[in-house]
Amino acid sequence: MTQTPDQKPPRAGAARGPSPQDDEPLLVVRDLSVVFPSRRTVARNGAGGGSGSGSDHGAVWAVDRLSLEIRRGETLALVGESGSGKSMTALSLLRLVPEPGRIASGEVRLAGEDLLRLPEAAMRRVRGDRIAMVFQEPMTSLNPVLSIGRQVAEAIRVHRRVSWRAALARAGELLEQVAIPDARDRLDAYPHEFSGGMRQRVMIAMALACEPELILADEPTTALDVTVQAQILELLKRLTRERGTALMLITHDLGVVARYADRVAVMYAGKLMEQGDARAVYARPRHPYTLGLMASVPRLDDPPGRRLVPIPGQPPDLSELPPGCRFAPRCAFVHGRCREERPTLLQAPGAASGHLRSCFGFEEPSGPQGAGAPARAGTPAGEGTER
Amino acid sequence: MSGTARSGARPGPLLELKDLRVHFPLGEGLLLRRTRGVLRAVDGISLRLERGETYGLVGESGCGKSTTALAILRLLEPTAGRIVFDGEEITGWSQRRLRPLRRRMQMIYQDPYGSLNPRMKARDLIGEPLVIHGLGGDRRRRRDRVDELMQRVGLLPEMADRYPHEFSGGQRQRIGIARALALEPDLLVCDEPVSALDVSIQAQVVNLLADLQRELGLTILFIAHDLSVVRHLCRRIGVMYLGRIVEEADRDTLFGDPRHPYTRALLDAVPVPDPVVEAARAPRTLRGEVPSPARPPAGCPFHPRCPIAEPRCSEVGPRLEAYPRRDAAPAERWVACHLADAEPAPSL
Numbered sequence: 001m002t003q004t005p006d007q008k009p010p011r012a013g014a015a016r017g018p019s020p021q022d023d024e025p026l027l028v029v030r031d032l033s034v035v036f037p038s039r040r041t042v043a044r045n046g047a048g049g050g051s052g053s054g055s056d057h058g059a060v061w062a063v064d065r066l067s068l069e070i071r072r073g074e075t076l077a078l079v080g081e082s083g084s085g086k087s088m089t090a091l092s093l094l095r096l097v098p099e100p101g102r103i104a105s106g107e108v109r110l111a112g113e114d115l116l117r118l119p120e121a122a123m124r125r126v127r128g129d130r131i132a133m134v135f136q137e138p139m140t141s142l143n144p145v146l147s148i149g150r151q152v153a154e155a156i157r158v159h160r161r162v163s164w165r166a167a168l169a170r171a172g173e174l175l176e177q178v179a180i181p182d183a184r185d186r187l188d189a190y191p192h193e194f195s196g197g198m199r200q201r202v203m204i205a206m207a208l209a210c211e212p213e214l215i216l217a218d219e220p221t222t223a224l225d226v227t228v229q230a231q232i233l234e235l236l237k238r239l240t241r242e243r244g245t246a247l248m249l250i251t252h253d254l255g256v257v258a259r260y261a262d263r264v265a266v267m268y269a270g271k272l273m274e275q276g277d278a279r280a281v282y283a284r285p286r287h288p289y290t291l292g293l294m295a296s297v298p299r300l301d302d303p304p305g306r307r308l309v310p311i312p313g314q315p316p317d318l319s320e321l322p323p324g325c326r327f328a329p330r331c332a333f334v335h336g337r338c339r340e341e342r343p344t345l346l347q348a349p350g351a352a353s354g355h356l357r358s359c360f361g362f363e364e365p366s367g368p369q370g371a372g373a374p375a376r377a378g379t380p381a382g383e384g385t386e387r
Numbered sequence: 388m389s390g391t392a393r394s395g396a397r398p399g400p401l402l403e404l405k406d407l408r409v410h411f412p413l414g415e416g417l418l419l420r421r422t423r424g425v426l427r428a429v430d431g432i433s434l435r436l437e438r439g440e441t442y443g444l445v446g447e448s449g450c451g452k453s454t455t456a457l458a459i460l461r462l463l464e465p466t467a468g469r470i471v472f473d474g475e476e477i478t479g480w481s482q483r484r485l486r487p488l489r490r491r492m493q494m495i496y497q498d499p500y501g502s503l504n505p506r507m508k509a510r511d512l513i514g515e516p517l518v519i520h521g522l523g524g525d526r527r528r529r530r531d532r533v534d535e536l537m538q539r540v541g542l543l544p545e546m547a548d549r550y551p552h553e554f555s556g557g558q559r560q561r562i563g564i565a566r567a568l569a570l571e572p573d574l575l576v577c578d579e580p581v582s583a584l585d586v587s588i589q590a591q592v593v594n595l596l597a598d599l600q601r602e603l604g605l606t607i608l609f610i611a612h613d614l615s616v617v618r619h620l621c622r623r624i625g626v627m628y629l630g631r632i633v634e635e636a637d638r639d640t641l642f643g644d645p646r647h648p649y650t651r652a653l654l655d656a657v658p659v660p661d662p663v664v665e666a667a668r669a670p671r672t673l674r675g676e677v678p679s680p681a682r683p684p685a686g687c688p689f690h691p692r693c694p695i696a697e698p699r700c701s702e703v704g705p706r707l708e709a710y711p712r713r714d715a716a717p718a719e720r721w722v723a724c725h726l727a728d729a730e731p732a733p734s735l
Contacts, residue, residue: 081585197676225447226612227673230656234672252586255615255658259665279662296590298615300659304639307597308619310590314555 024112025069026213026246027093032106034063034085034092038319060318062088062101064270067345070214073244075237077251077261077278079293083315085270086250090216093248094127111213129159132207134236136219139199142191148175148202149187155209174205178235197228204236208243215240218250233260254297258282266290269316269326272345276355286348286357288331325359333362397474401573401606402436402459407468409451409458413681426681428454430630431468433707436574441600441607443621443638445614445653449677450627452610456576459608460492461485473573490520493567497579499559503551509562510547513537516569523569536565540595557588564595568603576608581616593619614657618642626650629688630680632707636720646710646720646727648693687725695729 038058063085070076080086091097093108095115108115115126127133135141143151152171153164162170168187175183178201191199200220207215217236221229237260240247249261257264257278264282265275266289274287285291295309313330322328324339331338337360348357409429429451436442444452457463459470461477470478477488493516496502503512513533517523523532534544540561551559560580567575577596581589597620600607611617617624618638625635626649634647645651655670675692678684684691690700707723 081587195676225677226614226656227447227652228676230670230672231674253658254586254660255665258660258662259658259670261662282660282662293586294660296587297660298590298593298613298619299661300615300618300642300654300657301661301664302615302619306619308590308594310594311587312591314557314588315585 026072026074026111027068027070027248028107028109029066029068029093030107030109031065031067032063032089032092032108033061033065033104034088034097034101035104036060036062036101058319061104061270061321062318063092065106065344066267066272068265068272068275070246070248072213072246073241074262075240075247075249075260077249077257077264078267079251079254079257079264080267081252081315083269083318084267086267087218088270089267090133090218090248090250093216094131094133095123096127125159128155128212129210130212131214131216132210132212134200134203134207134215134217134220136222139191139196141203142199144191147188147190148194152202152206152209155206159210170209171205174208175202177208177239178202178205180205196224197232200224200232201235204232204239208239208245211243212245214246214248216248216250219252220249221256222252229256236260254293255299266293269321270318271326271358272356273327273359274348274355274357275345276348277352280352280355284351286351286355287327287359288333288362289327292330292332331362335360335362399474400435400471401438401473402608403469403471404432404434404455404459405469405471406431406433407455407458407470408466409454409463410466424681426679427630427683428680429458429465430680430683432625432627432630432632433468434625434632434635436606436608438573438606439600439604440623441609441621443617443624444608444610444627445612445617445624446627447612447677449629449680451630451680452627453578455627456494456578456608456610459576460489460494490516490522490570491572492574492576493570493572495560495563495567495575495577495580497583499556499563499583500551502563503559505551508548508550509537509542509554512551512562513547513565513569516566520570532569533565536569539568539599540565541591555588556584557591560584560592561595564592564599568599571603572605574606574608576610578610579612580609582611582613589616596620614653626653629677629683631688631723632721633689633723634721635707640720646722647689647724648695648726648729649689652692652694687723695726697726700725 036059038060066089068076078086078089088097092103095103097103103116106116110126110130115123118126149168149171152174153167156162156167156170172184172187175186180186180198180201194202220236221232224232233256236247251257261278263276264278266273266287268289273289274281274285281290285294292311296311298308311330316322316326316329322339324341325331325343328334328338343358343360345356345358347353348355349361407429408431411426411428413423413426432455434442444455446452454463458465465478469476472488472492477485510533513536514523514529517529517532523529533547537544537547542558542561542565551562554562580596581592584592593616596607599605609617609621621638623635623637624641625632626647627633628649634641634645634650641650642654645654652671652673656673658665671694673692678691686701686704687693688704690696693700705723705725707721710720710722710727
């Protein structure tokens, strides 16, 4: 129970890759795709009989060749609007993509080991132990007929050979760490006796139960009030920092990203649009979608009377994506090539190393207000194309 | 559209609430025979909406902001207090007598899907209020009017024959707005109108509401929990906590120099989308959660969570008073706090 990640016994397959070092990313995702067959395909082939080849017309690529990295102790924010594929990304890291969806390609390396190649039994040992998840709705993720203490203790006993007594004692400790008042006296309480914020604290306690290396938090505070949201995010941030746990924070709130994330990855319609150090991305977004998001959100420190600049139109239907860049129909900087070819995620020209984008380049407004002469950013001809 | 004509006809505010209370009895058993207590959803709020003004009512869930909206529209009966609309007290009016007034106050809801009948086409949804109130003339004229309304809110008239599920969330909210505008209301009550929408779509609807307010001279009561959105749209803002207004001021005063510790906590809790700004802030996190309005704390309702509470705060509830206290001139700002003079930590 008091094991730190380093003290864990060596795992099968860990020897295959280079031994994990502190400067190696904890999680490396390469070209991960999640596909849902179209209804027509299902009907034609019979349910469950997906063809598996690239011939599904109208299939939905909920996550399309996504690559990202998370370092130990780092908080990566995965930002996107509804339907952008951010939750599906988290589920696919745990191999929990709901039917009839499936992971079509890619690698998910946790400390060098490709989770997509693990047998299901080994994968079950990863879930909750090495990677834990916190969901948006704590009420639906908790069992209403089991006491809080029992549920936290069970989360421990799934992965650790300890007695109920020891597990319950540890549950009390965990509930104390997530600042539930009178935690030890409330082990016998049921979820409905807790407020929304307190339930989310219980979820965090369960996520921490086995000292995971990575926590995936999917919109953990969206259902909560602002003052409680701040409490929960502060808590998550503090606990992960203290333990050196990596955190993937899935959110649609650009303010939350700015306050809590070290790095940020922006998703749109199943595709990663931009990824980089949070400060660098906010200081100068290298993708028109990120730029558009920044201009469309109201800020508490806006000068009075600033007019929001919305992104025109709406996100595309994933089963009918445009042939070129999926943001092209809404992009203010679109040019001919964008409508024909699909850009890949590459180093953004002129940006710090590791600042990536999926864009052929665009005329970027210079200056903080977007005024002034446009500056040339990137070279439309010089960047790579998908396939 | 000729919505500007009616507003400004009479002097005085368009809407005034005086010590409005909405209490719900908490019963035991199916027949509510024994009353166990009361839930004070709205517990004595007073406010004025000047004509053509956008007033923001902010607070967290359970603070009574939506109950206030429903009481204004008389969709809920107030327990006590007065509602004065365009100079007339409408508190005791029968539903029948209220009917002609209904077309002058319209509401926009948070969930643009749940509030639209899924079996009706956009054209009929938008035209329905005209039919109900016997306005809009014959089919042909009504058709023209619906087309005009659709264009006004940024929908293409070609979309008129589609059903709600064929529209995106933002477009559905536009249908809700067109429907509300059909009767050329004076007062628009918007209850969390953009909080269910995606970020990139939110800005479209926020801008639309701002344009409509300006062009049609609408008076808007804008209810929301998102302070950044409220700051964008509203001139005057009231902050609610447990059924009461704890601070009210014009936008710049409220955001520039908040005097109630709860207002400051709300501002601290909202992150600014800028890592550099955030790194320089030292937000203080409020402890605890909002207590139940069925068992509000004694004294100041905020005292159990207040970072600067003193012993008297748990004994005597503060009244909403002019700040700074003075006798002459109508006050610009109202605060309900014994310690409104306390020096706050800078928020932004």
